[in-house]
Amino acid sequence: MSTSGDFDCIVIGAGVQGSFTAYELAKRNKKTLLLEQFVLPHTRGSSHGQTRIIRYAYEQDFYINMMRECFQLWAQLEREAGVTLYRQTGMLVMGPEKSQSFQLLKNTMQRNNIRVVNLNRDNFNQHIPHVNLAEGDGALVEVAAGVLYADRALKTAQGLFQKLGGVIRDQQKVTDIKPGPVVTVSTSSGVYRAKALVITAGPWANKLLAHTGLELPLEVMKLNVCYWKEKVPGSYGVKKRFPCFIQTEGVESKQHIYGLPSNEYPGLMKICYHIGSITDADHRDQQTDNTDIDILQRYIARCFPGLVPKPAVVESCIYTLTPDRHFVLDRHPTYSNIVIGAGFSGHGFKFGPLIGKILTELSLGEVPSYDLSPFRIRRFPSQTKSAL
Numbered sequence: 220m221s222t223s224g225d226f227d228c229i230v231i232g233a234g235v236q237g238s239f240t241a242y243e244l245a246k247r248n249k250k251t252l253l254l255e256q257f258v259l260p261h262t263r264g265s266s267h268g269q270t271r272i273i274r275y276a277y278e279q280d281f282y283i284n285m286m287r288e289c290f291q292l293w294a295q296l297e298r299e300a301g302v303t304l305y306r307q308t309g310m311l312v313m314g315p316e317k318s319q320s321f322q323l324l325k326n327t328m329q330r331n332n333i334r335v336v337n338l339n340r341d342n343f344n345q346h347i348p349h350v351n352l353a354e355g356d357g358a359l360v361e362v363a364a365g366v367l368y369a370d371r372a373l374k375t376a377q378g379l380f381q382k383l384g385g386v387i388r389d390q391q392k393v394t395d396i397k398p399g400p401v402v403t404v405s406t407s408s409g410v411y412r413a414k415a416l417v418i419t420a421g422p423w424a425n426k427l428l429a430h431t432g433l434e435l436p437l438e439v440m441k442l443n444v445c446y447w448k449e450k451v452p453g454s455y456g457v458k459k460r461f462p463c464f465i466q467t468e469g470v471e472s473k474q475h476i477y478g479l480p481s482n483e484y485p486g487l488m489k490i491c492y493h494i495g496s497i498t499d500a501d502h503r504d505q506q507t508d509n510t511d512i513d514i515l516q517r518y519i520a521r522c523f524p525g526l527v528p529k530p531a532v533v534e535s536c537i538y539t540l541t542p543d544r545h546f547v548l549d550r551h552p553t554y555s556n557i558v559i560g561a562g563f564s565g566h567g568f569k570f571g572p573l574i575g576k577i578l579t580e581l582s583l584g585e586v587p588s589y590d591l592s593p594f595r596i597r598r599f600p601s602q603t604k605s606a607l
């Protein structure tokens with residue numbers, strides 16, 4: 220085993236959150252090491268795939284507030300790197316008009332002056348062709364929302380990090396962490412030391428935190444990522460200006476269903492259910508419950524008559540859920556030079572550049588730019604396991 224020099228900071232996990240944190244640290248002239256267990260790029264965590272939705276549409280003011288800066292940071296990154304990472308499509312929100320979730324979303328956006336176009340039953344199909352609005356559903360379009368090119372974004376953040384002198388070591392699984400004023404991190408092929416450590420290990424967070432005496436109430440869930448064939452290619456495509464969409468709840472879907480216009484696989488539209496099956500990150504392929512696909516098939520047959528209601532491609536991805544579905548952005552309760560970014564609960568990608576900034580601020584001992592009380596570890600009743 221070799222000891223490979225000392226760093227200002229080590230970041231464990233090169234998903235979206237770790238990659239942006241490493242890049243932000245390098246921008247602040249910190250000597251930074253980014254460790255990843257798999258060969259990059261890989262598809263075994265939560266950040267792979269070509270697209271994610273970016274939107275203001277949230278029920279909570281604090282997320283909308285953070286999203287204002289996120290949109291700016293994505294645009295800044297596009298300029299810095301000279302690549303396109305965002306495509307504005309708008310996002311259609313549909314849901315039972317009188318339901319709490321639809322009203323809350325609508326009111327929060329209104330209160331925060333987010334640009335929306337309200338649709339009614341009479342003008343709905345003029346704006347949104349080939350979709351059947353369910354009986355009793357209301358609809359609106361959030362204008363600024365769109366698609367982020369996920370794989371490209373990760374590659375961009377990692378590339379800019381390396382350009383600034385940052386070191387990425389992939390295929391190095393972290394096997395041990397020894398906390399202290401200088402943290403020692405052991406991997407399958409090296410030992411590294413740093414003044415600070417950031418853990419952004421996605422669904423493996425608790426496996427790493429176990430080395431520090433901490434366990435968070437996280438649930439790991441496998442999601443089926445389904446692509447559906449257009450009967451007429453392009454009818455739900457970005458070129459036809461078809462928007463992303465969220466169905467807040469439906470006849471049999473308690474969680475929301477969401478979709479993105481056809482883009483990454485020509486002629487196929489991505490539509491997924493926001494809930495899957497509890498699993499373990501290392502054994503997700505053994506999880507074969509497809510209840511979500513059955514629900515989606517019936518939804519598509521009812522509401523998207525221009526799609527073949529049988530998935531043409533099924534991929535998988537992982538959510539790491541907290542009980543309240545809000546993130547964990549905090550310092551370790553015992554070791555203040557260990558910072559944790561976890562539990563992104565299936566909606567963290569769009570926040571990547573801002574999470575990088577916040578975790579950097581925490582790891583440098585600075586006052587964070589946002590009120591982090593919704594994201595504190597102490598909101599969970601008990602987290603610390605027996606002392607090491």
Ligand SMILES: Cc1cc2nc3c(=O)[nH]c(=O)nc-3n(C[C@H](O)[C@H](O)[C@H](O)COP(=O)(O)OP(=O)(O)OC[C@H]3O[C@@H](n4cnc5c(N)ncnc54)[C@H](O)[C@@H]3O)c2cc1C
Pocket residue numbers: 231232233234235236237254255256257263264265266267270271272273391392393394419420421422423424427442443444491536537538560561563564565566567568569570
């Ligand atoms: C199907 C699906 C759709 C989604 N849609 C959206 C969307 O539309 N909009 C949105 O904003 N968000 C969306 N999300 C959520 C978003 O993608 C995640 O919140 C985000 O990718 C989480 O990133 P992460 O860096 O925390 O985790 P990950 O991407 O899992 O990264 C963690 C990394 O840590 C590495 N690691 C773990 N343990 C070790 C170890 N011991 N040693 C070294 N490395 C280790 C892993 O290999 C992995 O690369 C979606 C997620 C899924 C699954």
